[in-house]
Amino acid sequence: MKPILEYKDYRLYIQDYYDERKRLGAFSWREFCKSAGFSSPNFLKLVCLGESRLGSQKVESVADAMGLVGYEKDYFRVMVTFCNAKKDPVKKAALLEMDKIAREHKMRVVDGETFQYYESWKYPVLRELVPMMPGANPRDIAEECKEHVSAEEVRDILSFLVKAGFLKKDGDKVYSQTEQNVIGSNEALPIAIRAMHKEMANMAARAVDRYSPSERYFTGLTIGVNEEASKRIVDEINACCKKVLSIANEYDDSDQVCRVNFQFFPFTDKIKEASHA
Template sequence: MKSVLEYRDYHAFMQDYYDSRKKSGAFSWREFSKNAGFSSSNYLKLVCMGKSKLSKVKTAQVAKAMGLIGHEAEYFEQLVIFGNAIKDSVKKTAFLEMSRIAQEHKVRVIDSDAFQYYESWKYPVIRELAPMMPDAQPRKIADECKEYVSAEEVRDILAFLVKAGFLKKDGDKVYSQTEKAVVGSPEALPIAIREMHKEMGSMAVRAVDRYNASERYFTGMTIGVNEETYSRIVDEINICAKKIAAIANESDNLNQVYGLNFQLFPFTNKIEGESHAKH
């Protein structure tokens, strides 16, 4: 599903959200409305059909139900104002605010021509690290990485990141990010990001013994699920990931690069036959 920043019609965004949830598991208009705090089971369906509108209070409730936080929630609020406005002056003010938010929080979507970015941890790490180290030589950047990377590799990676538009040069050895976030397109995800997940997983295993508890955080649990609970858990992880990204983007005084991996995978086969309730 597209980012809310790409929408100009809040009815369309809400409908796409519903359709996306419906495809990934059991989801209904009743559940959608309930999650947003409405007693009417078809209220949000009427909104999506254009037969009802969202008030300011209802807008906040719906944004929270859809997992929108930070700038995404702000954008959705302006999107609703824009869609509901009758006066051109109100529409213009809302649209300008939408444009400002979208511009400040641009997300780079990697397409099939930029698979190289996902070939190694080195690309995203150096994309984050280089802007923190103005005027630093490639050797110095390489030395600050916990995993081994050569100065020559750093030089080549920086050249690629600039050429591909992930970084821009503000001086001879001064870099800044062109967008705050990078995500993979549906075309790139199946092949490229799978390899990145493998590499990041291996690095996480090494981190268990490599760093003390004050430098790294690990937790885990073993749980029973079905298709519906799995879908709900994934939604919660996505919401949590957005909140963490928003926290990271709030500060400009950054001094270290961390990796964060969410892992949810099966330990067993599905048990066929009667459902098994917890006792």
Template structure:
């Protein structure tokens, strides 16, 4: 069975633990629950199926029932916090603490790179900009950015992009992009991307007044939809985004980094019943 440090879902870990114990000999959900201090013989089964949540007060008892000790118990506690949390800020804090524990005990966690790449506009923007400026020093690169970034920050971002494999060095102060994309778990990556969406939306709001109409393009419509229209519109936006990237990739003489935000979101609740005049 995998180490608990490799899990991002405590429901799955509990199920895997049960399956492993069952494989090795006679074991039941009743016995499992009793050893963890539950009177209900099926409670942990419901937890493993995602139909119930594990409370904070029972975390340590369940962890010890599964034979976890020391840092493993702390990781399991954070795992429960991460899965049960509704706020992204709480999830992020728990996941970063999980990563720290895993790294300290020599278990590789890939979600950290995804978090760092998406925590600021500087990472994706500089990944695009730096290859356009062969031979440039960090200060020159910083001065090309519309949003403030220091030369020291450029150096730090460049070091990360190289270490994480998003850029490669081709010569003295000459860099190019790799084909690598940000890879993280399905649980962690959406949280990181939401943070980037918020930051880019704020930058777009500032762009309304910062740039003249011939430097930027803003448009929007307010419309009513049903479920089928909603799905078709989202598919069309996805196709449009891929087409835009395809157009940009046709050219090899890029000289500016831009950002497109596709925003499609509800501004009312769903009407429960159709209203007729």
């Protein structure tokens, strides 16, 4: 069975624990539930099937039944909070706490770096900008940004990007991009990217008035679609993104950092088939 620090879903951990105990000898859901203080003989099975969830008041007893102590018990407790949370801020806080526990016990995870990279426009923008400005000091770099960023922030972000492997330092104040992609767990990336989408959408809204039409390009459509058309449109947008990236990569003399947003979202609920006559 994997160490608990490799899990992000407490249901999978409980299921794996049960399977391991079952493999080693006689063990049943009834016995497991009884040792955890449940009157229902199959409650934990229903939890693992996603048909119920473990409440916060029973976390300690389930952890005790599985023999978890110390940091493993702490990690399990936070993992339950993460899986049961409905709001992104709560889920993010729990993931970062899980990341902290894992780091303290010598297991590298990248969710903390994922959140940091996506927490502000400054990280991806500076990753693109800095290689264009060999020899520039942090203040020079900061002054090239349309949105405010301080020289001290630039210095700190550069340190992070190098440490995390997103930039490589080739000499004094000379950087180049690596092939490192921003990675994280399936649980962390959606939360982090949603936060970035919100920030970039807000910046796009400001750009409508901030820049002249010759400096920016905005267009949009309001259209009726069905499920098949919706899927084809999403596929087309993904293909367009790849084409845009391919065009940008054809040139080695980039001198500006820009952002491309594609936004496709519903304005209405799906219309029921009932007559509206």
